[in-house]
Amino acid sequence: DIVMTQSPDSLAVSLGERATINCKSNQSILYSSNNKNYLAWYQQKPGQPPKLLIYWASTRESGVPDRFSGSGSGTDFTLTISNLQAEDVAVYYCQQYYSTLLFTFGPGTRVDIK
């Protein structure tokens, strides 16, 4: 199984500052034939379903503000929220979709306002 880990478990950031969330897989999720990383990021607010923010590790979903950006390759990935807004308070999950036998999510990172 591909195991996803995230760090930190939670973080508090001041409004307008940057939040950085890390995600690591225990094996590469870079598919060599198309040079794509099979990694997505989701945002989940209380009482709501997850919302897709980023796919292919760095492609922003339509309608997602450009303060959200994804980077990384292979086994190490980062979600960066620049200029943190109050509405960004949520839990963020990474997910690999490389292994079609078992899609797996990270444990989540909670982002709060300091």
Added chain:
Amino acid sequence: QVQLQESGPGLVKPSQTLSLTCTVSGGSISSGYYYWNWIRQPVGEALEWIGRVHTSGSTDYNPSLKSRVTISVDTSKNQFSLKLSSVTAADTAVYYCAKDKGYGGRALEIWGQGTLVTVSS
């Protein structure tokens, strides 16, 4: 814009079968090369992928649940369904259905609102 809505009993007794349906509106479940997924989330915990179905009938299941899970599609009703047998309290969770991006990749782009299923006698 495609929307998804889960439906089914909110309370299931231990050892019985949990049955949920996801109704697709705003588009045909048969159009495009999409997979239709089920994911669950125990309250306060992380997400767990249960499995997926293609309109061809092809399925993939989480190996940890495979012996108890059946996901099927009914294109005439624009729905897909989840059955989870022999449930225990550990199966209590919010259950979500979701659509992937098709040829744009298998990230889950559209989610239902979720439905809480409690397993209790």
